[in-house]
Amino acid sequence: MDGYYAFMLVATAFVLMMTVPALALFYGGMSRSKSVLNMMMMSFVAAAIVGIIYVAIGWSMGFSGDGTFFANPFELFWLDGVETADYVFVMFQMTFAVITAALISGAVEGRMKFSAWVVFVPLWAVIVYFPMAHMVFSCTDDSLICGRIGAQDYAGGTAVHINAGIAALVLVLLLGKRLGFPKEKMRPHNLTLTMLGAGLLWMGWYGFNVGSIVFGGESEAADTAQFFSETGRTFANTTLATMAAILGWLVVERLLHKKATSLGAASGIVAGLVAITPAAGAVDIEGAVAIGLVAGAICAWAVGLKYKLGYDDSLDVVGVHLVGGIVGTVLIGVFSTADGAGGIDGLLYGGGVDSLVDQVLGVLVAIVYVGVLTTIIGLAIKYTMGLRISEDDEVEGIDLVAHGESAYDLHTSSFGGGAGKSGVLAAATKSTEGASA
Numbered sequence: 001m002d003g004y005y006a007f008m009l010v011a012t013a014f015v016l017m018m019t020v021p022a023l024a025l026f027y028g029g030m031s032r033s034k035s036v037l038n039m040m041m042m043s044f045v046a047a048a049i050v051g052i053i054y055v056a057i058g059w060s061m062g063f064s065g066d067g068t069f070f071a072n073p074f075e076l077f078w079l080d081g082v083e084t085a086d087y088v089f090v091m092f093q094m095t096f097a098v099i100t101a102a103l104i105s106g107a108v109e110g111r112m113k114f115s116a117w118v119v120f121v122p123l124w125a126v127i128v129y130f131p132m133a134h135m136v137f138s139c140t141d142d143s144l145i146c147g148r149i150g151a152q153d154y155a156g157g158t159a160v161h162i163n164a165g166i167a168a169l170v171l172v173l174l175l176g177k178r179l180g181f182p183k184e185k186m187r188p189h190n191l192t193l194t195m196l197g198a199g200l201l202w203m204g205w206y207g208f209n210v211g212s213i214v215f216g217g218e219s220e221a222a223d224t225a226q227f228f229s230e231t232g233r234t235f236a237n238t239t240l241a242t243m244a245a246i247l248g249w250l251v252v253e254r255l256l257h258k259k260a261t262s263l264g265a266a267s268g269i270v271a272g273l274v275a276i277t278p279a280a281g282a283v284d285i286e287g288a289v290a291i292g293l294v295a296g297a298i299c300a301w302a303v304g305l306k307y308k309l310g311y312d313d314s315l316d317v318v319g320v321h322l323v324g325g326i327v328g329t330v331l332i333g334v335f336s337t338a339d340g341a342g343g344i345d346g347l348l349y350g351g352g353v354d355s356l357v358d359q360v361l362g363v364l365v366a367i368v369y370v371g372v373l374t375t376i377i378g379l380a381i382k383y384t385m386g387l388r389i390s391e392d393d394e395v396e397g398i399d400l401v402a403h404g405e406s407a408y409d410l411h412t413s414s415f416g417g418g419a420g421k422s423g424v425l426a427a428a429t430k431s432t433e434g435a436s437a
Contacts, residue, residue, distance in 0.1 A: 010207065011208075020047050026194055026201060027040070041403065042102065057077060060073050069135060107317040107318065120381055123377050132163050169313070171387075194266050213230050230281055238288075241292030243289075245272025275292060333360070335348055
């Protein structure tokens with residue numbers, strides 16, 4: 001189909017942008033100033049590690065074979081036998097793997113060893129994400145509903161967001177709370193970065209959702225007609241759900257805390273994008289708005305659960321991605337329409353409860369699978385190399401301890417080339433003090 005290859009090149013670049021720099025900026029701004037570089041580094045390093053592993057065995061594990069849960073990692077080892085013309089779709093799926101791993105990092109801000117993260121990421125990708133991608137994205141037949149867990153999931157409500165959210169919850173329970181949480185206020189250090197990151201995430205999400213179209217393959221003419229129809233639907237739904245989620249979040253925030261905040265608007269953007277991800281092709285625009293409003297409102301409430309239940313999800317990965325992913329995936333069973341990508345009417349359109357039950361079961365499969373295996377990986381690392389930095393290092397700041405850097409160099413210690421005004425003043429003061437002596 002003319003133009004599709006170029007379309008997928010752009011979509012793939014957009015999804016990669018969602019991790020670097022969008023997610024890095026979004027999380028970095030929400031972090032404390034002493035851990036912002038580490039937070040951003042976790043995204044960049046996750047991209048590097050997962051990307052290489054995906055090409056080596058991840059594509060094979062996700063898209064070869066006919067097994068329900070697992071595929072042979074060596075059947076298409078290093079893309080052996082894959083046509084170069086298909087590389088763009090391989091890269092597209094690779095970017096999904098990259099951002100799913102990177103999403104987890106927001107929950108462990110400021111206290112997880114960087115070395116432990118470097119070990120966790122490849123293990124988790126191979127043991128958890130690649131099989132989940134196989135279960136959700138790999139087609140069993142010519143049906144437009146790809147997936148082996150029985151639930152509709154257009155672009156990754158289960159494989160990406162519920163997956164990352166459960167993994168994040170497991171890690172925060174294994175790590176424990178940040179020093180001082182919840183008594184000390186641990187506010188975002190730079191909300192400008194966070195809002196910039198949220199805007200870039202919104203932009204990149206068009207690649208994420210709209211690029212996830214799966215063609216029926218009946219004929220080129222039919223595929224072309226589907227392309228124009230379905231991409232229009234997913235583009236509009238992604239936009240409108242996100243707008244609605246911003247409003248839903250801000251209304252609940254205003255009711256609960258008497259303020260409508262910029263962090264709330266940025267978080268509402270992500271909540272809406274997360275929730276519409278599985279439903280983008282299945283619902284009409286009214287359903288998209290409804291899902292966005294519900295997700296924004298529920299996620300705004302859910303981020304406060306960490307204070308009530310006592311788990312320290314630093315940047316609200318659980319409250320936004322897990323909860324938003326569940327909301328969007330389950331509500332497909334309510335709002336899906338027969339003229340959507342799945343061809344199934346939901347409960348609201350007279351389809352009965354079957355679709356809703358399928359969606360709930362899909363969510364439960366994802367939660368159990370990811371929860372059990374992530375726990376095993378986390379415990380193995382915790383009791384070998386250790387997951388958490390020392391208390392002294394946490395107080396000092398992980399940026400300095402792990403990377404030998406600080407995000408904001410506000411002091412100049414010597415006078416010389418490029419020292420600037422502060423260096424000149426320091427030198428002049430020193431000279432004056434010497435003359436006085």
